[in-house]
Amino acid sequence: MNLLITGGAGFLGARLARTLLQRGTLAGQRIARLVLADRAAPQDAALTSDARVQVKVGDLAAQLPTLMAAPFDAIFHLAAAVSGECEADFELGMHANFDTTRQLLDACRAAGNRPRLVFSSSLAVFGSDPSLPLPEVVGDATLPTPQTSYGIQKFIGEQLVADYTRKGYIDGRSTRLATVSVRPGRPNAAASGFLSGIVREPLAGLPASCPVDVDTEVALTSPANTVAGLIAVVEADASSWIGRTAINLPALTVSVRAMLDALREIGGDEAVALVRFGADPSVARMVGGWPARVASERAQRLGLRADSDFRSIVLQYVRDNASAVTNARARAAAGLA
Amino acid sequence: MNLLITGGAGFLGARLARTLLQRGTLAGQRIARLVLADRAAPQDAALTSDARVQVKVGDLAAQLPTLMAAPFDAIFHLAAAVSGECEADFELGMHANFDTTRQLLDACRAAGNRPRLVFSSSLAVFGSDPSLPLPEVVGDATLPTPQTSYGIQKFIGEQLVADYTRKGYIDGRSTRLATVSVRPGRPNAAASGFLSGIVREPLAGLPASCPVDVDTEVALTSPANTVAGLIAVVEADASSWIGRTAINLPALTVSVRAMLDALREIGGDEAVALVRFGADPSVARMVGGWPARVASERAQRLGLRADSDFRSIVLQYVRDNASAVTNARARAAAGLA
Numbered sequence: 001m002n003l004l005i006t007g008g009a010g011f012l013g014a015r016l017a018r019t020l021l022q023r024g025t026l027a028g029q030r031i032a033r034l035v036l037a038d039r040a041a042p043q044d045a046a047l048t049s050d051a052r053v054q055v056k057v058g059d060l061a062a063q064l065p066t067l068m069a070a071p072f073d074a075i076f077h078l079a080a081a082v083s084g085e086c087e088a089d090f091e092l093g094m095h096a097n098f099d100t101t102r103q104l105l106d107a108c109r110a111a112g113n114r115p116r117l118v119f120s121s122s123l124a125v126f127g128s129d130p131s132l133p134l135p136e137v138v139g140d141a142t143l144p145t146p147q148t149s150y151g152i153q154k155f156i157g158e159q160l161v162a163d164y165t166r167k168g169y170i171d172g173r174s175t176r177l178a179t180v181s182v183r184p185g186r187p188n189a190a191a192s193g194f195l196s197g198i199v200r201e202p203l204a205g206l207p208a209s210c211p212v213d214v215d216t217e218v219a220l221t222s223p224a225n226t227v228a229g230l231i232a233v234v235e236a237d238a239s240s241w242i243g244r245t246a247i248n249l250p251a252l253t254v255s256v257r258a259m260l261d262a263l264r265e266i267g268g269d270e271a272v273a274l275v276r277f278g279a280d281p282s283v284a285r286m287v288g289g290w291p292a293r294v295a296s297e298r299a300q301r302l303g304l305r306a307d308s309d310f311r312s313i314v315l316q317y318v319r320d321n322a323s324a325v326t327n328a329r330a331r332a333a334a335g336l337a
Numbered sequence: 338m339n340l341l342i343t344g345g346a347g348f349l350g351a352r353l354a355r356t357l358l359q360r361g362t363l364a365g366q367r368i369a370r371l372v373l374a375d376r377a378a379p380q381d382a383a384l385t386s387d388a389r390v391q392v393k394v395g396d397l398a399a400q401l402p403t404l405m406a407a408p409f410d411a412i413f414h415l416a417a418a419v420s421g422e423c424e425a426d427f428e429l430g431m432h433a434n435f436d437t438t439r440q441l442l443d444a445c446r447a448a449g450n451r452p453r454l455v456f457s458s459s460l461a462v463f464g465s466d467p468s469l470p471l472p473e474v475v476g477d478a479t480l481p482t483p484q485t486s487y488g489i490q491k492f493i494g495e496q497l498v499a500d501y502t503r504k505g506y507i508d509g510r511s512t513r514l515a516t517v518s519v520r521p522g523r524p525n526a527a528a529s530g531f532l533s534g535i536v537r538e539p540l541a542g543l544p545a546s547c548p549v550d551v552d553t554e555v556a557l558t559s560p561a562n563t564v565a566g567l568i569a570v571v572e573a574d575a576s577s578w579i580g581r582t583a584i585n586l587p588a589l590t591v592s593v594r595a596m597l598d599a600l601r602e603i604g605g606d607e608a609v610a611l612v613r614f615g616a617d618p619s620v621a622r623m624v625g626g627w628p629a630r631v632a633s634e635r636a637q638r639l640g641l642r643a644d645s646d647f648r649s650i651v652l653q654y655v656r657d658n659a660s661a662v663t664n665a666r667a668r669a670a671a672g673l674a
Contacts, residue, residue, distance in 0.1 A: 090504065129580050129581065129582075131579045131580045132478070132579065132580035132582065141469070141480050142480065143478050143479065143480045143481075143582070144480075145499075145580065145581070145582055146496070146499070146500070147503065149500055149504070152496050152497075152499065152500040155496055156493050156496050156497075159483070159489050159492055159493050159496075160489070160493075162482075162483070162489065163483070163486055163489040166484065167427065167486070242468045242469065243466050243468045243469040243482065244466065244482070245466075245469065245480070245482055
């Protein structure tokens with residue numbers, strides 16, 4: 001089986017790649033080749049040293065002609081410019097999120113082998129237009145009213161995937177990810193970045209800023225659960241995949257206050273003391289417009305479930321990123337030396 | 338006031354143009370110049386001889402640089418490839434309905450004067466996915482699940498209009514038209530074309546074919562009511578226009594049987610006898626997937642209403658197209674000589 005992960009050097013792409021390589025199979029077939037395409041090379045030696053892995057570095061749109069020379073059986077299309085970037089630079093977002101997605105779909109169509117393709121959309125397709133408020137709980141049949149260019153571009157991507165699938169050019173599935181937390185590494189330009197930063201930075205002994213009120217509720221999914229969701233979506237056979245519209249991945253609803261409580265429980269008061277509050281109205285507006293409560297009827301039927309609580313998510317982060325955690329109490333809680 | 342109608346030589350564009358020129362004003366301002374852009378020149382001397390009218394013939398995308406040299410105050414964007422064409426030729430639809438719309442919006446953005454723009458979307462954004470059936474009545478908040486490339490392209494256009502509006506590049510409003518009936522002239526490649534043909538052809542003494550069952554229900558709007566809707570949408574001030582998502586124009590729900598009853602009432606048995614039934618499964622599938630019952634909450638607040646009955650729509654057609662109607666009984670019913 002010949003696989004492609006776009007955005008394969010990113011945090012989620014690289015984690016998905018590691019998981020796939022450890023499994024060795026996808027949908028019952030042996031993974032013979034895994035191509036990671038991204039603007040930068042993956043930093044992870046476990047990936048770059050694996051004989052099955054090929055790394056392709058560059059702008060995805062520019063790379064497509066050579067990249068698609070050998071057809072792929074399945075594609076995880078994760079590459080995207082993030083919400084903050086797209087608000088700041090309209091053309092960048094349209095190029096990275098929209099044109100590139102369309103060109104990838106056209107390349108799949110030209111390949112002619114109807115690859116299975118997972119499009120990673122986002123709950124950011126839901127935004128709260130003050131005059132057309134979202135329902136309390138958003139479901140798979142809720143009309144998205146995106147309030148960011150990122151959300152619009154993702155929603156348009158869903159439509160393209162649906163039509164290319166209907167026409168038989170691909171076997172596409174769009175799945176809306178919640179904010180992934182806790183992300184390792186450095187802050188990025190996503191408006192949701194602080195939802196990882198307020199845990200990651202304090203556990204490394206560093207200050208973090210929280211631009212929203214502590215009572216703000218958000219919908220989160222752990223990295224492990226997000227990767228499991230992406231794999232389940234591509235593995236679902238055609239008869240268990242319902243319709244062609246996007247499915248919402250299950251997400252845990254949690255307030256920033258409850259996130260900080262979990263941080264205190266695991267990292268102590270010293271960790272929480274490193275979080276500084278200072279409202280950033282533009283971030284607060286974007287985050288406040290995203291849905292905090294998500295119904296995931298179709299994902300549930302695929303057996304997918306939200307993470308159970310944020311404490312487990314923090315422990316997952318500590319165990320998976322031991323070298324980045326200096327907080328002794330957290331290390332002990334996770335059973336690290 | 339400087340106006341542009343794309344698709345200005347088409348039936349709806351030309352009728353809108355005549356109506357605007359007769360009114361002389363739009364949103365309280367005098368219409369100084371009305372540009373009709375289309376692939377062909379309008380055939381209507383009342384338009385081409387009007388000193389306010391300028392005709393621009395050619396592919397819209399190719400014309401945009403010169404067309405937009407003088408900024409427009411308001412734009413009616415009606416130009417589109419129709420449903421049947423887009424199913425038959427995927428690239429044509431993406432070019433005509435998607436790329437051209439985006440390029441028009443980019444040209445508006447470059448013009449920098451934030452023109453008011455009406456995007457004529459379509460109830461064809463609603464399609465019936467067998468595994469995700471539509472509600473009995475579709476409203477402004479119903480999630481569209483388009484089952485045609487035309488529907489997808491229109492729905493993507495709505496998203497672009499929403500985001501360009503949010504960013505302040507245009508003052509855009511998307512409005513979903515129902516099937517317009519009775520259209521004059523010759524059949525086109527729209528799957529909905531027979532919904533005009535089964536009235537127009539018999540009233541001209543010509544045979545017409547009906548590719549769906551007589552019990553099929555459809556949502557229709559008369560030409561006059563459609564034009565009135567487009568004008569009301571562009572005239573609505575920002576405070577009465579709610580949200581940035583598309584509004585459904587009110588439409589009359591009618592069965593093909595009831596349409597033929599109205600035809601019989603006005604044109605007699607001889608007219609109905611000219612309608613031949615022969616199922617065309619591809620057309621029946623497309624039409625059957627469109628919603629027949631439409632709620633139009635936001636359009637109602639603008640004062641818009643559906644046509645009252647199909648008989649009035651047939652009479653409107655006879656009066657507006659006297660030269661094309663040979664059926665003596667229908668001419669008498671409409672008060673024509």
